Amino acid sequence: MAAPASTTAPDPLDRYSRQVRFPALGEDGQRALMNSRVTLCGCGALGTVLANHLARAGVGHLRIIDRDFIETHNLQRQILFDERDVADNLPKAEAAARKLRLINSTIEVEPVVTDLDHTNALDLMGDADLILDGTDNFETRYLINDAAVKLNKPWIFGGVIGSEGQTMTILPGETPCLRCVIETAPPPGMTPTCETAGVLGPAVAVIASFEAVEAIKLLAGKKEALNRDLIMVDLWDWTFRQLKVSGLFGRVDCPCCKHRKFDWLEGEAGSHTTALCGRNAVQVASRRPEPLKFPEMADRLKALGDVRHNAFMLRFATEGYEFTVFPDGRAIIKGTNDIAKAKTLYAQFVGA
Amino acid sequence: MPLVRIPTPLRPQAGGLDKIEAAGSTVREVLADLGCQHPAIQERLFDGGEIRRFVNVYVNNEDVRYLDDLDTPVGAKDEVSIIPAVAGG
Numbered sequence: 001m002a003a004p005a006s007t008t009a010p011d012p013l014d015r016y017s018r019q020v021r022f023p024a025l026g027e028d029g030q031r032a033l034m035n036s037r038v039t040l041c042g043c044g045a046l047g048t049v050l051a052n053h054l055a056r057a058g059v060g061h062l063r064i065i066d067r068d069f070i071e072t073h074n075l076q077r078q079i080l081f082d083e084r085d086v087a088d089n090l091p092k093a094e095a096a097a098r099k100l101r102l103i104n105s106t107i108e109v110e111p112v113v114t115d116l117d118h119t120n121a122l123d124l125m126g127d128a129d130l131i132l133d134g135t136d137n138f139e140t141r142y143l144i145n146d147a148a149v150k151l152n153k154p155w156i157f158g159g160v161i162g163s164e165g166q167t168m169t170i171l172p173g174e175t176p177c178l179r180c181v182i183e184t185a186p187p188p189g190m191t192p193t194c195e196t197a198g199v200l201g202p203a204v205a206v207i208a209s210f211e212a213v214e215a216i217k218l219l220a221g222k223k224e225a226l227n228r229d230l231i232m233v234d235l236w237d238w239t240f241r242q243l244k245v246s247g248l249f250g251r252v253d254c255p256c257c258k259h260r261k262f263d264w265l266e267g268e269a270g271s272h273t274t275a276l277c278g279r280n281a282v283q284v285a286s287r288r289p290e291p292l293k294f295p296e297m298a299d300r301l302k303a304l305g306d307v308r309h310n311a312f313m314l315r316f317a318t319e320g321y322e323f324t325v326f327p328d329g330r331a332i333i334k335g336t337n338d339i340a341k342a343k344t345l346y347a348q349f350v351g352a
Numbered sequence: 353m354p355l356v357r358i359p360t361p362l363r364p365q366a367g368g369l370d371k372i373e374a375a376g377s378t379v380r381e382v383l384a385d386l387g388c389q390h391p392a393i394q395e396r397l398f399d400g401g402e403i404r405r406f407v408n409v410y411v412n413n414e415d416v417r418y419l420d421d422l423d424t425p426v427g428a429k430d431e432v433s434i435i436p437a438v439a440g441g
Contacts, residue, residue, distance in 0.1 A: 046441040136441045159438035162360060166438045181415075182437045186406040192361050194440035204441070232435070234360075237370070243410055243435065247418035290399075351439070 012106065016058050029220030030058065034107075036219040037061040039128040041116055041144055043092045044068070045199065046158050047134025048080040049208030050215070055100040057216055061108045062100070065124055066093040067115040067340035077201035115340045116140060118267045121147040130218055131155035132211060136194060137347040138185030139264070139286070145170070145178040146265035149257050154218055158211045161192055163200050163236035165207035168245070169214045169227050176248040177257040181230060187288055187329075187351070195348040196300050203235050273339050281334040282342030284350075288329035297325070301349065321345055354382050354426045357433040358393075365392035374432075379409055380422040382432050397434065408435045 013020055013030060020030045038059050040047055043066040051064055070078070070085045070092055078092075085095040093111035100109045114120060125131050125147050133156060135141055141157060148155040149172045157178055158167040170177055185191070210231060217225045229242040255261045273284045294309040298316075301307045307316040314325045321335035323345075331350055333342045353373040358366045366372060367390065374389065376382035383403075387394035397407055409416045410433040416424045426432060 042441070044441065134441065136439070138437065138439055159441050161438050161440040164360065164438065165441075182406070182408070184405045185439065186436060191436070191439050197361075197440075199440055207441075230435075241413060241433075243433075244414050248415055251418045 015104075015106070019057065024222060024225065025216070025220055029216075029222060032220045033216065034058050034060045036129045037063070037127055038130050038132060038215065038219070039063045039065065039125045040132045040134050041065050041140065042134035042136065043080075043096045044074065044134060044136055045077045045194075045201070045204040046136075046160065046208045046211070047092075047132075048078045048096060049205050050132055050134050050212055051096055051100060052080060052103070053209065053212035054215060055104045055107055055109065057212075058104065059107060059215075059219060061110065063110045063112060063124065063128070064093045064096055065112045065114060065116050066091065066096075067113070068092050068344055070095055077199065077204050079201075079205075115343065116143065118143060118265050121265060122151065125151060125153065128153060130215055132215060133157045133159075134208075137351075138182075139347070141178060142185070143264040146256060146262035148172060149177055150260070150262055150265060156211045156214050156218075158207045160199055160204045160207050161194060162197050163203045164232065164234040165203055166230060166232050167207050167210045167214075167227075168230045169218070171223075171226070172257060174249070175228060176245055176252070177254060179256040180248045180252045180254045181245050183252075184289065187290060187292060191351045192300065193348055193351060196303070200235065203233070206233055206235060273343055275337050275339055275342075279334070280337055281332055282336055282339055284331045284333065284342055284346040286329040286331075286346070286350075291327040292325065292329060294325075294327070297350075304349075316349075318349065323349060325350055353428060355431050356382060356386050357431060359434055359436050361436055362393060362396060362434065365396055366390045377426060378420075378422065379411065379416055379424045379426055379432060382426050383409070383422075406437060408437075409433070410435060 016030050019025055020027055036059055043064050070081050072086050080096045080099045091113040093113050097109045097111035121143055131148050152172050154171050156169050228246045230245045232241040275282050294314045297314055298307040298309050301316050304318040316323050321333055323333055325331045331346055333345055336342055353375055356372050356374050358370055374382045374385040376385050411424055412431055
């Protein structure tokens with residue numbers, strides 16, 4: 001005789017029944033998901049879509065790292081946030097955690113409001129089964145790449161601008177790493193950012209959804225189904241491309257995965273940023289291999305307002321901040337003492 | 353003639369076009385012809401004789417760095433793509 005329904009504990013798998021029935025995932029895959037840990041780096045446009053998918057899918061432990069607060073212009077594409085979060089001045093990681101706990105109370109969500117850098121990356125990623133890229137700049141992505149390769153943990157890269165995006169799954173020791181495929185980030189004069197070129201919410205959602213499906217496959221132990229290409233999608237032009245990059249593994253002389261030189265993790269590359277005491281300003285120093293090209297930068301920034309430059313510096317103002325940029329990549333941002341805020345502004349308006 | 357696909361950020365230097373036919377039998381020749389047609393693109397792609405490190409080039413979806421790099425042969429029906437890294441998110 002069957003036990004009365006009232007004494008039967010609810011099956012924790014019930015809420016996931018519609019994805020458990022998907023044969024390629026199945027019950028074993030679902031149980032693996034529920035026992036897995038993910039570190040999500042960045043909780044903006046990509047990050048909110050990723051966190052939403054993974055919390056609903058039942059990933060057991062979700063650590064969400066973000067250094068930023070929510071602003072009204074984020075709401076166009078950052079799907080976990082609303083106007084009340086803006087009014088409450090909530091950090092993104094905290095607001096996301098509150099929303100995710102309402103969505104799925106059976107998982108653990110751990111918000112971490114911090115600037116991910118070489119001092120904390122290994123600690124924040126060391127216990128994760130998978131690291132996800134929800135960032136908006138290459139400085140942090142190369143740091144994630146260093147940490148993932150050093151820790152021998154998989155990570156998934158995603159980037160979006162305008163109506164197009166890229167994503168790639170990186171399995172250290174098996175597939176090319178980010179530095180094998182993208183040897184160096186474009187210098188600021190040559191790279192549009194979401195702030196200068198715009199970005200469409202649906203494009204972000206598509207790339208983040210690709211990342212999320214890859215995450216589900218990986219955490220569920222379905223490695224054979226993983227993507228091995230650099231995926232490129234443009235929703236405006238309606239194009240989808242799978243660029244073959246697996247042949248680069250072992251063929252390129254990669255400083256990171258071949259020579260195990262972790263420039264970002266060792267603090268030798270990337271930005272060195274300090275608040276300028278009493279000046280309500282922060283200096284962001286980002287070492288560049290070649291000098292910045294001010295005419296191109298000025299052209300890219302002119303939509304924001306008056307941009308002036310000479311051979312020694314470029315100056316512009318936007319959103320109440322004044323930027324003074326030097327040819328070696330160093331910038332002084334007036335209007336804040338907050339290092340994390342200054343780094344965000346630098347990534348937004350000067351470049352990754 | 354081989355077709356070069358121009359990424360969004362380079363289209364202002366290419367007369368707004370997303371695809372351009374360019375002559376040549378190697379990646380180097382095709383990109384040189386592209387540079388002749390649209391000189392503003394030349395400096396964005398090359399630093400002296402070498403391709404800039406942040407520019408990736410693909411022939412029919414294959415990364416040229418595991419083929420013959422700039423000497424990779426290109427046929428009349430091949431497609432050469434210039435792929436910049438996408439920063440945002």
